[in-house]
Amino acid sequence: MFDKLEDILIRLEEILRQLGEPGTAEDAAGFQQLMKEQAELQPIADTYLAYKKNKETISDSLELLEGESDEEMREMLKEELSEAKKKDEELERELKILLLPKDPNDSKNVIVEIRAGAGGDEAALFAAEIYRMYVKYAESRHWRTEMLSVNENGLGGFKEATFLLSGNGAYSRLKYESGVHRVQRVPETESGGRIHTSTITVAIMPEADEIDFHLDLNDCRFDVFRASGNGGQCVNTTDSAVRLTHIPTGIVISCQDEKSQLKNKEKALKVLRSRLYEMELEKQHDEEARLRRSQVGTGDRSEKIRTYNFPQGRVTDHRIKLTLHKIDSIMNGELDELIDSLTAADQAAKLANLKESA
Incomplete structure (x- = not known):
């Protein structure tokens, strides 16, 4: 799953680069296809980036907790860690849903x-x-x-x-x-x-x-x-x-x-x-x-x-x-x-x- 998500980030970066080129808009059909693909990939990329950022929060909280002796600070870090772990589960489930095969008719009238x-x-x-x-x-x-x-x-x-x-x-x-x-x-x-x-x-x-x-x-x-x-x-x-x-x-x-x-x-x-x-x-x-x-x-x-x-x-x-x-x-x-x-x-x-x- 994560290899696929990394590929999506790379593809989205390529799409944004192409959309920024001066001649892209001249090909109306190609431009529309790029815009459509961006609209499909952007929510996945945004969720994956939020997932990665939250993983960093978990890692940082664990590291700080390990070196912290003050009990009040430890309780605060434990609370942050608990919230981040809960968010981690939610984001992972959301990513799995976003990666489910799309119904090709969903966009139709x-x-x-x-x-x-x-x-x-x-x-x-x-x-x-x-x-x-x-x-x-x-x-x-x-x-x-x-x-x-x-x-x-x-x-x-x-x-x-x-x-x-x-x-x-x-x-x-x-x-x-x-x-x-x-x-x-x-x-x-x-x-x-x-x-x-x-x-x-x-x-x-x-x-x-x-x-x-x-x-x-x-x-x-x-x-x-x-x-x-x-x-x-x-x-x-x-x-x-x-x-x-x-x-x-x-x-x-x-x-x-x-x-x-x-x-x-x-x-x-x-x-x-x-x-x-x-x-x-x-x-x-x-x-x-x-x-x-x-x-x-x-x-x-x-x-x-x-x-x-x-x-x-x-x-x-x-x-x-x-x-x-x-x-x-x-x-x-x-x-x-x-x-x-x-x-x-x-x-x-x-x-x-x-x-x-x-």
Whole structure:
């Protein structure tokens, strides 16, 4: 590990030297690549330098303690030494986490699919609320939201919705959201005051471009139809809506949000490419899972991951057995405590796997 850390210091020094050269900025692509690499290596280098400095503090404290006879000074040195040793353990663990293999999709934008499951209109209403929860979270992180397709139920709920969240680290923050989300509450239409349980399914996919996944258009069939709104009323008089069918897999994507047929076609292709890319990732994930089991799932749509219990004001994530009694703030997009806990659990599982394979 420490040889690798020393190599990182050397590489970072070389990057900073290149960035300081006058001609480097003229090569825009090369300059961006250097900046990206610096951003990845700088936190590791900073932590490693802090680790080395703390090691010196431990060494100095031991040396002073050995030659010190004054009892009061010895107690002070022992306290400093104890704090430095505790910090040493924390920094070493942080370094191990920083050196864990990076998910190549972490920096990507995400396409989110939300589908109402069991529970009829109540499930559709909850699907719309979860959509708004993610939009508010995106706003808090200054990400951009773009609706790709939506199928409403006429009561303000979503039978299904597909949208794009664009921003720094979007996939890294939301990749643990895939799965079944369950809601327990008294629906507004329930006269007897009984608590109902409904479910929705969330799928998180890294946005795939042509480099990630080549989509052969010969495998696709495009059909156009007239877009319609709730209850079947026509929202425009041209055949602008697009239905895209991927023949090998049978996947069907419909887009009618745009007035332009071309824009609807582009959106449908974007969703299809990401869906197929996710299928490839799932195959890889299943293969890796046979070798090591990660504690926190990031892809199984059938896994019940979370319960939102409104009468008790709690949200429970079943994967890490975490319960937070702050349902209002979570539904308002305050997801960082949940996401940070899931990330920490995933990192701990990966560190444990490293120890087992060492």
